[in-house]
Amino acid sequence: MFRDLINKLKLRDRENMDKNKEHVQLNSHNLKKILGGSEDVIFRCIYVGENVPVQLIFIDGLIDNSLISNFILKPLEEQMEFKRAKTEAEIIKGLDKGTVYYSSQKKQRDISEVLDDVLSGSIALVFDASHIAFTFEVKGFEKRSITEPSGENIIKGAKDAFVETLRVNTATIRRKIKSPNLRIEKITLGEQTSTSVGIIYIDNLTNRNMVSEVKKRLKNIEVDGVLTTAFVEEYIIDKKHTVFPQVLYTERPDKFCSNIIEGRIGLVIDGISLGLIVPAVFLQFLQAPEDYSQNFIISSIIRFLRFILVVVTLYLPGFYVAITSFHHDLIPTELAISIDFSKAGVPFPSFVEIIIMLIAFEVLVEAGLRLPQNIGQAVSIVGAVIVGQAAVSAKLVSPAVVIAVAVTAISSFAIPNQDFSNALRLWRFILVILSSIAGLFGLSMGGLILLYHLCTINILGVPYLSPFVATNGEREEDALFRFPISMQKNRPINLKTTNKKRRG
Incomplete structure (x- = not known):
């Protein structure tokens, strides 16, 4: 009151x-x-x-x-x-x-x-x-020229990237989408910074209710300044208490424009060299620009492999803890003997070994990100080799644990989106803890909790697990596999676009 x-x-x-x-x-x-x-x-x-x-x-x-x-x-x-x-x-x-x-x-x-x-x-x-x-x-301030993308490079594709100037970015988008129905609306956010934010969509295609909702949420933002994307993202997402990203970021104008043509809404912030796309769903974070520049068979195989690697990076450490701590009978005899032999002299249980190595891996990744680019990768690779070998030699961890964590780490590097990879890294620890408590039952319960959590996420009325859920039995031509472009007749079902045909 x-x-x-x-x-x-x-x-x-x-x-x-x-x-x-x-x-x-x-x-x-x-x-x-x-x-x-x-x-x-x-x-x-x-x-x-x-x-x-x-x-x-x-x-x-x-x-x-x-x-x-x-x-x-x-x-x-x-x-x-x-x-x-x-x-x-x-x-x-x-x-x-x-x-x-x-x-x-x-x-x-x-x-x-x-x-x-x-x-x-x-x-x-x-x-x-x-x-x-x-x-x-009469603007005439210094601005960065358009360069190649630094984090989303592809061989067959455009080499331009967004810059920090709003009008340059909107002009780049106009060059790629020469449609009279393309709308670029400006809204000013930030009491002190007065930052311009461009809302970009196609008028006769994008769901009007979705556009109105995005505008409403942006107008309700009351902050002193908009200097990073989080000041906008946290106000337009639906579920605040989740580590999974609900806004897709890209530095590639071609990727940004392809999502606009699909029926999504784009945001470009003055001073930030990224484009924001809403609504973003689970599937988008496992897609890469290369999927649409290669043969559809190759692209489908690689995309399916990414789904497998998501399961591997998420469940492998917990699965190792579960079978070595609770379910020895599931391990083949020779493999069980090899694991027991490698654990000789190690004072810690499998759970502690896995946690130590996962934390060491996270520290190395964080160190590599914070170091200068020209030495960061070298330090990460050399550091991982040295730390792993030293830990095995000192009998702190067994070689089997090092291999399991190494496979987990390499699998996570195959995920195209860093925000999504970070969310999986946190849930990986949760699944390891549950596996150490109740074995495979704990791992299964953790998987069900994760699935339930993902099912509760909606972005502007679009389910996070779309198009795997709420499609009313309709087929999606660009989901787990990429169908040939000639067969991709319809736009994403759950976006409820005004024009549902791609070439209609």
């Missing part, structure tokens, strides 16, 4: 602040007060026509000085209509008529709109007496 009352009071205060902001007059004096004494904010008074003062406002470093000189200041100085101007009204009339030929020109009466434009890389011409401003987009 008290919490609801406090929230209402906060909402009322916020509304009053917004109203006061709207009533602030648009003039250079108020703009100076708001922007403060920052060194990079330039206020300059120029005189147009017969000594009519006009305030010039821009941020040094965000603008292209040549654009200002050639396309804004030069026409104001040379055009006859401006030379004869005696009042602000005449200059404003000339700007309204387009005497300054510039593509990105806005007439503003709201001081907040002027501030947003200036802070985004525009120059403002402010007329104090008329309380009117004209803003011209």
Whole structure:
């Protein structure tokens, strides 16, 4: 009750602040007060026509000085209509008529709109007496050029990647999807950062209810800044208490666009060189760009192999603990003798051995990620060999455990998505603990708990295990195996797209 009352009071205060902001007059004096004494904010008074003062406002470093000189200041100085101007009204009339030929020109009466434009890389011409401003987009800040993807490279495919500039990324998407129905809508998030987020979808294809829900969740985000993807992701996902990713990240525009064409919604955040795709389901995290650049038979075999490796990396350590601790009769005699012989002199049970090696593996992986790229891989590989050999020589673990953990680690590297791989790494520990308590029964119960957990996850109304569940018996041509492209007639069933045919 008290919490609801406090929230209402906060909402009322916020509304009053917004109203006061709207009533602030648009003039250079108020703009100076708001922007403060920052060194990079330039206020300059120029005189147009017969000594009519006009305030010039821009941020040094965000603008292209040549654009200002050639396309804004030069026409104001040379055009006859401006030379004869005696009042602000005449200059404003000339700007309204387009005497300054510039593509990105806005007439503003709201001081907040002027501030947003200036802070985004525009120059403002402010007329104090008329309380009117004209803003011209003259962005010219340094930006990274488009390079090859660093983590999602393929041999047969595009070599471009997203960069940190929103407009460059949206232009790249436009180049790949030349559809008049492609919609790119912008929303600003972050009280302090005012970060632009692009919502991208195809109008006559994507489920409208899904688009409306994503917009609603984004508008409800109230944070100081959006500097990483988590500030957006945690507000748009449905199930907060799970380690499994519900948003797909990619640095490849072609992969991003293929998901948009499927009927999903894309998000591009200014300042972040990644594209976000929702809704993301279990199957997407086991797909790789190579699946669609190779022969469908080869791609199907490799994809099926990934599913097998997910089972191996998830269950192998727990299975080893279960059979060596509780179910000796399931092990062939010669293998049992070999395992017992290798454990001679090791003071720890299998459960402790597995936990030690899994933790050592996680430490090596984390160290490899934090070290410089040119030595990180070498340290991970050499460290694993040295640590494993030293542990066996010191009789801390048996060779069989080292082999089991090595197979588990190599299997996890075959998973294309790092977020999904991290979730499996955590559940691997849970299954090992359950196996050490109740053997194969504990392992089976852990598997059922995991399956139940995955079944409870929904993203924007789409089941996480789609298309393996809730398809009403309809066949999916791109699931466990990749069918030939000529046979992929329908878009994903559970996305409930407006246009269900791929070429319809």
